[in-house]
Amino acid sequence: MDSYETFEYDVLVIGAGGAGLRAVIAAREAGCSVGVVCKSLLGKAHTVMAEGGVAAALGNMKSPDGMNEPDSWKVHLTDTFKGGAFLNNPRTVEIFAKEAPERVLELEQYGAVFDRTPEGLIAERPFGGHKYRRLNHVGDRTGLELIRTVQDKAVGVGMSVHMEITLTRLLKDGDRVVGAFGYRRDTGKFVVFRAKSIVLATGGWGRMYQFTSNSWEGTGDGLQMAYEAGAELLDMEMIQFHPTGMAWPPGMRGILVTEGVRGEGGILKNNKGERFMFNPDYTPPLYKGQFAETAEEGERWLEDKKNNRRPPELLPRDVVARAIYKEVEAGRGTEHKAVYLDVTHRGAEYIKRKLPSMYEQFHALGAVDITKEAMEVYPTVHYTMGGVWAEPEGCATSVPGLFAAGEVAAGLHGANRLGGNSLSDILVFGKRAGEGAAEFARTAKLGAIDPAQIQAEISVLMHPLELQEGESPYKIHQELQENMQRDCMIARNEQGLNSVLAKILELQTRAAKIKVNGDTAFNPGWHAARDVRFMLRTSEIIVRCALERKESRGAQWRLDYPALDPVWGKKNLIATQDGDKVKITERPLPDMPAELKAIVEEYK
Amino acid sequence: METITLRLFRGDATGGKMVDYQVKTFPNMVVLDAVHQIQAEQDSSVACRWNCKAAKCGSCSAEIDGKPALMCKTQVHECAGSTITVTPIRTFPLIKDLVTDVSWNYRMAAKIPPLTPRADVAGKPFNMQQIDVDRVQEFRKCIECFLCQNVCHVLREHERTDAFFGPRQMVRIASLEMHPMDNLNRREQLRGEAGVGFCNITKCCTEVCPESIHITDNAIIPLKERVVDDYFDPVRKGLVAIGLIKKRKKAPLDSVPNDVTKIMR
Numbered sequence: 001m002d003s004y005e006t007f008e009y010d011v012l013v014i015g016a017g018g019a020g021l022r023a024v025i026a027a028r029e030a031g032c033s034v035g036v037v038c039k040s041l042l043g044k045a046h047t048v049m050a051e052g053g054v055a056a057a058l059g060n061m062k063s064p065d066g067m068n069e070p071d072s073w074k075v076h077l078t079d080t081f082k083g084g085a086f087l088n089n090p091r092t093v094e095i096f097a098k099e100a101p102e103r104v105l106e107l108e109q110y111g112a113v114f115d116r117t118p119e120g121l122i123a124e125r126p127f128g129g130h131k132y133r134r135l136n137h138v139g140d141r142t143g144l145e146l147i148r149t150v151q152d153k154a155v156g157v158g159m160s161v162h163m164e165i166t167l168t169r170l171l172k173d174g175d176r177v178v179g180a181f182g183y184r185r186d187t188g189k190f191v192v193f194r195a196k197s198i199v200l201a202t203g204g205w206g207r208m209y210q211f212t213s214n215s216w217e218g219t220g221d222g223l224q225m226a227y228e229a230g231a232e233l234l235d236m237e238m239i240q241f242h243p244t245g246m247a248w249p250p251g252m253r254g255i256l257v258t259e260g261v262r263g264e265g266g267i268l269k270n271n272k273g274e275r276f277m278f279n280p281d282y283t284p285p286l287y288k289g290q291f292a293e294t295a296e297e298g299e300r301w302l303e304d305k306k307n308n309r310r311p312p313e314l315l316p317r318d319v320v321a322r323a324i325y326k327e328v329e330a331g332r333g334t335e336h337k338a339v340y341l342d343v344t345h346r347g348a349e350y351i352k353r354k355l356p357s358m359y360e361q362f363h364a365l366g367a368v369d370i371t372k373e374a375m376e377v378y379p380t381v382h383y384t385m386g387g388v389w390a391e392p393e394g395c396a397t398s399v400p401g402l403f404a405a406g407e408v409a410a411g412l413h414g415a416n417r418l419g420g421n422s423l424s425d426i427l428v429f430g431k432r433a434g435e436g437a438a439e440f441a442r443t444a445k446l447g448a449i450d451p452a453q454i455q456a457e458i459s460v461l462m463h464p465l466e467l468q469e470g471e472s473p474y475k476i477h478q479e480l481q482e483n484m485q486r487d488c489m490i491a492r493n494e495q496g497l498n499s500v501l502a503k504i505l506e507l508q509t510r511a512a513k514i515k516v517n518g519d520t521a522f523n524p525g526w527h528a529a530r531d532v533r534f535m536l537r538t539s540e541i542i543v544r545c546a547l548e549r550k551e552s553r554g555a556q557w558r559l560d561y562p563a564l565d566p567v568w569g570k571k572n573l574i575a576t577q578d579g580d581k582v583k584i585t586e587r588p589l590p591d592m593p594a595e596l597k598a599i600v601e602e603y604k
Numbered sequence: 605m606e607t608i609t610l611r612l613f614r615g616d617a618t619g620g621k622m623v624d625y626q627v628k629t630f631p632n633m634v635v636l637d638a639v640h641q642i643q644a645e646q647d648s649s650v651a652c653r654w655n656c657k658a659a660k661c662g663s664c665s666a667e668i669d670g671k672p673a674l675m676c677k678t679q680v681h682e683c684a685g686s687t688i689t690v691t692p693i694r695t696f697p698l699i700k701d702l703v704t705d706v707s708w709n710y711r712m713a714a715k716i717p718p719l720t721p722r723a724d725v726a727g728k729p730f731n732m733q734q735i736d737v738d739r740v741q742e743f744r745k746c747i748e749c750f751l752c753q754n755v756c757h758v759l760r761e762h763e764r765t766d767a768f769f770g771p772r773q774m775v776r777i778a779s780l781e782m783h784p785m786d787n788l789n790r791r792e793q794l795r796g797e798a799g800v801g802f803c804n805i806t807k808c809c810t811e812v813c814p815e816s817i818h819i820t821d822n823a824i825i826p827l828k829e830r831v832v833d834d835y836f837d838p839v840r841k842g843l844v845a846i847g848l849i850k851k852r853k854k855a856p857l858d859s860v861p862n863d864v865t866k867i868m869r
């Protein structure tokens with residue numbers, strides 16, 4: 001048997017994004033020893049890329065009449081349900097909206113320095129689907145501020161950080177998760193972690209698409225580890241296409257243009273120069289009458305938010321993404337099959353102050369000066385609403401000893417996430433998952449490690465190096481991306497989904513014969529060999545769920561079932577492993593309690 | 605479509621060599637795209653770090669034609685000539701190809717006492733004006749690319765990682781020291797283990813910072829002045845001695861449980 005190092009902790013946290021690090025702080029403050037593992041260096045997780053802000057109803061913003069905007073957790077809760085097309089878990093949303101303000105204010109105590117209002121409080125900006133200004137921000141680098149803050153705090157409370165390790169399998173003792181196995185990215189050496197409980201905070205999975213705002217880390221290994229350990233996955237068809245990814249130049253395709261650009265007055269135009277979002281067909285019934293109907297009103301709103309309605313560019317993401325798709329399909333796109341996003345009218349000084357990293361990103365990377373010319377944008381794969389089912393109170397998954405929080409977990413966002421809600425999600429539920437895991441660890445003992453499980457994983461990992469010839473992992477990944485991009489993107493239908501499913505099954509067979517050169521020392525090809533197998537399984541689950549849900553809701557837009565179906569609106573889809581097969585079952589969505597119903601009625 | 609040569613360092617701590625790869629370019633291609641193309645089409649074992657590909661995470665630091673820079677922020681067409689040389693940053697131990705062991709930086713960061721709010725504001729929402737936090741926000745833009753650490757001659761030529769935390773950590777200490785709500789005094793640490801005195805203001809760090817942080821002018825020089833004020837100002841010392849002003853509170857350097865926090869590579 002190959003040798004490996006072993007580490008032991010009360011609580012093991014997998015993932016050092018905002019969710020993982022917030023869980024570290026909580027578990028540590030509950031008195032546990034904590035180890036955290038991540039694939040990159042500390043502080044480089046996806047969270048660092050978040051731009052626009054963290055949504056929490058602090059109600060700091062004043063209207064021109066001097067009154068504060070009447071924001072509250074109740075309005076935030078209502079907006080989150082509406083944005084998610086009511087597929088959200090009610091209790092999860094309630095906890096989220098109530099606790100988000102506390103979590104943001106706590107960051108300030110840890111050392112975060114948010115932008116300020118004239119009164120000296122945290123400044124909040126408007127964002128799509130949020131009724132009031134609610135995105136607490138630092139220019140357009142909020143994610144950097146957030147991750148650095150929890151990173152420093154977690155270092156302060158004490159943790160062991162294991163950087164650049166990829167875990168590939170959860171180890172079980174009976175029903176319970178008792179450890180995790182993986183390899184060091186630099187040397188390829190194997191490692192085992194034993195823990196009384198585990199928090200999974202491994203983020204999302206966008207890399208199975210060609211154009212995505214996600215980094216290489218977004219391959220969904222954490223999701224697959226949980227699935228293989230028997231966890232239930234929820235609403236996997238729900239993938240967010242952010243309306244404004246960069247469309248040009250080619251090397252930048254997919255990289256995010258923050259919604260903050262529209263929040264700061266950026267407008268969308270087609271090749272005729274029309275502000276197409278004013279087309280009334282694009283505003284869904286739920287939002288009728290709530291958005292500006294003329295460009296003039298939209299302009300006035302920038303200065304006076306009380307007496308004017310917000311421009312329709314700020315409708316929720318799924319709505320704007322569909323509109324852009326339709327404009328381009330109708331031949332009203334740019335030469336690069338995109339639309340224009342224009343913020344030049346706000347003036348160079350304002351743009352550079354409010355959107356500095358966007359200015360820099362286009363200037364340095366794309367040779368485009370956004371203070372002088374419009375950007376070209378097209379929807380990009382951005383966020384995964386679906387994921388590992390986690391119960392709202394302590395974030396327990398369906399597998400004992402395993403907790404999940406952040407983008408890998410599911411339940412909060414329903415069919416579509418509102419911008420800014422992820423950064424508050426990772427804080428609220430990162431903390432709860434850390435506490436849940438600590439509570440579990442208080443009474444649990446370390447479990448037994450089964451060498452057979454480790455040996456099985458070693459065989460999977462080493463196979464590509466042992467073959468004489470075979471398939472390239474990059475080639476398989478590329479074919480997967482092309483097919484997912486074509487047939488499982490914004491607009492879906494049965495025929496396309498069936499064809500991508502057939503392709504995925506073919507690629508899965510070919511993936512068993514992946515071969516890579518070199519050895520296990522920092523070898524990206526070898527890493528890709530394992531990642532791509534995870535991605536193929538995740539893609540299969542996404543496509544199967546998308547086929548199953550025969551309606552259009554939030555991010556799931558079926559051309560062959562274009563309407564919301566109230567029957568489907570009461571059901572979640574659950575995916576579990578059944579031998580080699582993916583088992584998909586329907587589960588009734590929990591009823592919304594009467595008091596929450598009353599709140600939604602009042603504020604919608 | 606033009607073809608260029610990317611000359612990459614390939615090797616590890618035991619030695620290595622420069623290897624040429626032909627790369628097909630496209631408009632606005634960055635050096636990181638070129639490395640990725642090599643990985644996908646020619647040799648999947650080329651090691652490099654990256655995450656965001658948008659100059660936000662600070663993972664892809666390297667020396668491009670000898671100049672320390674982010675690979676994702678350097679356009680291929682900006683580089684002179686049809687051959688571009690890419691080597692790893694030099695100050696930290698080499699792991700493989702373009703990847704180095706930068707964990708020392710995290711271990712030094714762990715020694716710096718975190719924000720410690722004043723008693724009157726602890727646990728309450730802070731009230732601070734934008735103008736009072738502008739400077740601190742400049743420092744907090746740092747993406748921890750460690751390019752400044754890479755060029756600082758104290759660390760690079762003189763290898764004094766035992767005596768000087770380096771410009772990145774000076775920026776971090778400055779962000780805490782200048783925070784309007786912070787109540788600690790980190791000057792003893794600055795003068796001692798952090799080694800601010802080793803910096804002789806060559807400004808090489810400031811020149812390479814991709815976030816354009818004025819590391820020397822805005823962070824290090826003011827920190828040096830504070831240390832001087834505290835320790836070498838005879839007037840001040842005298843006033844303290846006769847009790848006219850109070851001695852500044854010192855940073856409790858043991859406030860960070862460093863015995864617990866371990867940064868492992």
Ligand SMILES: Cc1cc2nc3c(=O)[nH]c(=O)nc-3n(C[C@H](O)[C@H](O)[C@H](O)COP(=O)(O)OP(=O)(O)OC[C@H]3O[C@@H](n4cnc5c(N)ncnc54)[C@H](O)[C@@H]3O)c2cc1C
Pocket residue numbers: 014015016017018019020037038039040045046047048049050051052053054055142143165166167168182201202203204213214215217221222256382383405406407408419420421422423424426
């Ligand atoms: C460009 C961009 C902008 C965004 N802007 C906003 C915004 O303005 N507001 C907002 O609310 N949200 C925003 N989001 C979304 C938000 O940033 C993410 O959803 C959120 O940061 C996810 O945090 P997380 O902690 O769940 O995971 P991540 O930050 O993705 O961290 C995942 C961690 O898990 C580790 N990991 C993964 N797999 C393994 C493995 N196999 N073994 C070991 N470790 C592993 C990774 O190394 C990493 O440390 C944005 C996203 C992007 C891409």
Ligand code: SF4
Pocket residue numbers: 755756757758770771802803804805806807808809810820824
């Ligand atoms: S100014 Fe100081 S910290 Fe910066 S490079 Fe020179 S010696 Fe190093």
Ligand code: SF4
Pocket residue numbers: 662745746747748749750751752753771772775809812813814815816817819
């Ligand atoms: S101060 Fe600048 S150069 Fe130094 S690590 Fe931070 S961003 Fe990089």
Ligand code: FES
Pocket residue numbers: 653654655656657658659660661662663664665674675676677
């Ligand atoms: S990849 Fe993030 S800075 Fe270059």
